[in-house]
Amino acid sequence: MSEIIFEVREDEAEGGYTAAALGHDIFTEGETLEELRRMVREAVACHFFDLAEGDRPKVIRLHQVRDEVLAA
8 A cells, every 4th residue: 555545624613623534444633733644643553553564555645625615
């Protein structure tokens, strides 16, 4: 596996950010983007802990999704 992709969303109701991996059961959150990056790295390391080094993702891609509502 060369990379893993996370969908990142800002939690407007409670603040902070959430990240969910596409195709894997990995979910984490952080108060800031910097904290979220640390938490994503930690979650990936924990999720793939029992795999050989070569079978772990080499790249973690964060795809930020932003919903914007406009009045008509």
